[in-house]
Amino acid sequence: MANEIKPSWLVEDLRHLGVGYNKVEDFAPPPESSHGALFMQDRIKKGYHVEEVKDGLYWVTSGWYDCMFIRTGAGVVVMDAPPALGENLLAAIEETTDEPVTHFIYSHWHADHVGAAVIFGDKVKRIGHEKTRDLLERFPDPNRPVPNETFSKDATLDINGVKIELSYKGQNHCEGNIFIYVPKPKVLAAIDIASPGWITFRDCDSSENMSGYVDAFDQVLAYDFDTVISGHVSKIGGRDAVVEGREYMHDLVDYSREALETIDFEYFVKQLGTGKYRAAFRAIEENYFNACANFVTKKILDKVTSNGKKWTERLNGADVMTKHNAFYVVEKTRLERHHNGYVKRGNIHPPKFYF
Ligand SMILES: [Zn+2]
Structure with missing residues (x-):
């Protein structure tokens, strides 16, 4: 650090008017149980890591942002497209199947999770909660096309016999943030709710409704799932990770x-x-x-x-x-x-x- 030149943009003398900076050595060593693909550079050196969880459902991580896709035999259903993965998500899908992407599901409207939704072109069905549609109509973004199929409370997709259950249980992290459950492999996506092995990001992941965010842990645990996909932290988790997160929140x-x-x-x-x-x-x-x-x-x-x-x-x-x-x-x-x-x-x- 001694030879490093202080960047001109670094403001560090605001005292009570500003906020401080951390020194890594001031903090506890991170628990090994939290180490995911982020700490396994061989896994993400090509920009992504893709791994089959079960029954044709794949988890993809950039090393910091995560999403999933499902092979149905009649096309691929993708959930979320973080810009951190971007077109590497196409490479991850092509690595595992020749099936075309036919459906895209928005977990919620936030750009950090769906800001590359545009990469699937205009032929895919875009499915999201009606509040996600409303928000993307109100604040248009060419990289986040507006969903063309929406629902208000619950919806079940059946694509070539693969069932995907979508459910909105009210505002939590943000309006329109849905649970996406795939019953056969028992996988649940609870984006920006679960955080396996990690503390929730500041302000409880910038959640708009704290009461809804806390309740969401119980709503997650009401599902019969073995694997949770959180959208972050470069690792998947099980029920114990959600129970642990709930205990911290309580x-x-x-x-x-x-x-x-x-x-x-x-x-x-x-x-x-x-x-x-x-x-x-x-x-x-x-x-x-x-x-x-x-x-x-x-x-x-x-x-x-x-x-x-x-x-x-x-x-x-x-x-x-x-x-x-x-x-x-x-x-x-x-x-x-x-x-x-x-x-x-x-x-x-x-x-x-x-x-
Ligand atoms: Zn979010």
């Missing part, structure tokens, strides 16, 4: 509720004083939320979990990401799930009621 929710019930906002309000900073509400508001996030983060990282290990020994990145997930779950709990009563007539609103 810890976050429980400790966030405890933080909201324990931490005294008035402690921070007093810091405003009566002088020229008396209206610096945003500053103490941030201190309050930081206190909540630190409270949750410490509880999570100190906890001896259900199998006797700490979260940093179970999930890759637990120490890096927990503070972001803690802030997110505290804030979403306050908005979606928390209830501290309301001001009664004639009273003023002490902060514990305000929050």
Whole structure:
């Protein structure tokens, strides 16, 4: 590092106005159980790794973005086309079959998972949730053509006897994010929900609805599946990976509720004083939320979990990401799930009621 020239774009002196940078040696060594194709360079040196899970269903990974396709004997059904795989996804399919791609399924509308959907041309049937269609009509992208077959709750495809069940159980990670279940090989795609061996990305994978995101783990486990495809982390997982992710989420929710019930906002309000900073509400508001996030983060990282290990020994990145997930779950709990009563007539609103 000593000889490295600092890039001109690197801003690192913003102190309290900015955010800091990590040193890898400050963190716990990532658990070996999290090592997927990303750490097996021989697997992804051609830009992709393709592997049959079972019964003609294939998992493809770029080393960081994952998707799947199914051979039906009458054409290939593809689910998702991350730009990180791009046209390498065509190579992966051609490596395993001469069948043409006939169907494309959108798990959800996010560009990082379907931003190469255009590579299959205009002859394929494009299937997605009606909210995915609405979003892609509202925010058009030539690389993400609008689905031409949509559904609102559940749909079953039967292509040459291969059944694929699509289900929308409400907003979680985003509107229109569906579960895609293939019963014969017992494979379930739960994109941006499951995260085998890894901590969920910051803000619980940028999820729009925390309550829906937490519920999604139970919805996943209600399926009779052996393999889950998550869209990320360059590895597939089993039921135990989803159970593990659910336990981490429940810890976050429980400790966030405890933080909201324990931490005294008035402690921070007093810091405003009566002088020229008396209206610096945003500053103490941030201190309050930081206190909540630190409270949750410490509880999570100190906890001896259900199998006797700490979260940093179970999930890759637990120490890096927990503070972001803690802030997110505290804030979403306050908005979606928390209830501290309301001001009664004639009273003023002490902060514990305000929050
Ligand atoms: Zn997404």
